[in-house]
Amino acid sequence: MKTLRKNTASLIALVLLGSVSVTLVPQPAEAAKWTPRASEKLIKLPGDHLRRAVENDFRKSELASAISQADEKVGYKKSTLEDLKAALNKNAGADDEVQMDLEYQLIGEKQAYLSLARERQQLKRKKAKTRIRLYEKLLAKMTRKEASMSPQKAQLVEQQKQAQNRFQGSLGKIDTELMQSSVTSQSRYATEYAQNMAAIENLVAAINNHPMNQAPTVDGVQVTQADFVRNMIAQNQAEIALIDQEDMVLGYMAKLVSLDALALAENISVAENGADIVAVEEPKSTITSTVDLFISN
Amino acid sequence: MFRKTTFKLILAGILTFGTLSVGHAGTLESLERERANLLNIMLSGDIGMQERQSKLSAYQARLVDLERMVLRDKSLVGKNTPIVRSAFANYDLTFLVHASIEKDRLLMDHWFEQLGLTGQNILNTRVGRR
Numbered sequence: 392m393k394t395l396r397k398n399t400a401s402l403i404a405l406v407l408l409g410s411v412s413v414t415l416v417p418q419p420a421e422a423a424k425w426t427p428r429a430s431e432k433l434i435k436l437p438g439d440h441l442r443r444a445v446e447n448d449f450r451k452s453e454l455a456s457a458i459s460q461a462d463e464k465v466g467y468k469k470s471t472l473e474d475l476k477a478a479l480n481k482n483a484g485a486d487d488e489v490q491m492d493l494e495y496q497l498i499g500e501k502q503a504y505l506s507l508a509r510e511r512q513q514l515k516r517k518k519a520k521t522r523i524r525l526y527e528k529l530l531a532k533m534t535r536k537e538a539s540m541s542p543q544k545a546q547l548v549e550q551q552k553q554a555q556n557r558f559q560g561s562l563g564k565i566d567t568e569l570m571q572s573s574v575t576s577q578s579r580y581a582t583e584y585a586q587n588m589a590a591i592e593n594l595v596a597a598i599n600n601h602p603m604n605q606a607p608t609v610d611g612v613q614v615t616q617a618d619f620v621r622n623m624i625a626q627n628q629a630e631i632a633l634i635d636q637e638d639m640v641l642g643y644m645a646k647l648v649s650l651d652a653l654a655l656a657e658n659i660s661v662a663e664n665g666a667d668i669v670a671v672e673e674p675k676s677t678i679t680s681t682v683d684l685f686i687s688n
Numbered sequence: 689m690f691r692k693t694t695f696k697l698i699l700a701g702i703l704t705f706g707t708l709s710v711g712h713a714g715t716l717e718s719l720e721r722e723r724a725n726l727l728n729i730m731l732s733g734d735i736g737m738q739e740r741q742s743k744l745s746a747y748q749a750r751l752v753d754l755e756r757m758v759l760r761d762k763s764l765v766g767k768n769t770p771i772v773r774s775a776f777a778n779y780d781l782t783f784l785v786h787a788s789i790e791k792d793r794l795l796m797d798h799w800f801e802q803l804g805l806t807g808q809n810i811l812n813t814r815v816g817r818r
Binding site for chain 1: 749750752753756757759764765766767768772773776777779783786789790
């Protein structure tokens, strides 16, 4: 019984802690870091290889080892909880004091589990946020390159496109005219250009079919590099939304732990008093009973 | 060991890609130079008709190649310099041979037409005091 009394005080403290944890007050940021750089080399990597490079960089970071350690701790704590639950079920209906001790331990372990799980959530959130920041930087660099064109340069590029189209459009006609002309026989440049072009076309076909040069795909559809990076940002935002939802689950778990602790504290108090608290009957109203005294005969 | 090799391979790959984008300079300058020579012959009063024609044909053949070199020169794409801007601002004058054949005109006629010197325009002129 002595142990139970001691436990009551601890349980009240636990209940209070439990209610605080429901509001999910953010804990101090973890020291584990991951600081990837949005380098030019990353931008040049094709689609899925970019994602793999980011993951490889993450795997070498402090944050990755912190997450893996947190996973391990949460796993151990979960098996402790399972063991305690099994012991509790085994002892059901037997010794009350042992049962209460076990319940007390279970609540304590649940509290520790929630604390570890919350820590892991924070690390996971940090990972997703860092990835989003990295992909946003990469996207900004990509779009900056496209937007860096001045109106004058844009006009030049447009004129060059038009010149190219006009040249390609009239190439056949010009070649025919030149072939008919007796003076202008095919130059060395023209002959060798045609030969080299054939070789280049073969090489370009081989490059296009090379597995390392495949355009990035999202759900089996080919997309641009910028679209691929946007998709990666969206995926990480979805991950953060899921972490938020899991936080809510943890919050409800914490609430349940605090309610369990409250119930256990009450049970201990009942066990100490030896009986249930009997509801005190309210005294009946005595005013109406005196009414008769005021009525004159 | 493998990591080192992989890194070196990636570096080699990047360097190779880099070399693919390196262009050759001076195609436009060569074209401008050759075109100036052609115009010089075209407008020269010191040479006879026969000689002018044979020289023009030779220059025309060289210009065809040079014009194609400029049009295929990737290093000129978006190269925002006065010479490149001016070259692509007027296709008919820069790519003289291609434009004249495209329009089924003689080189000389095409040139004069681009400068606004048509027969009709010349006939419409009158002598006057400045």
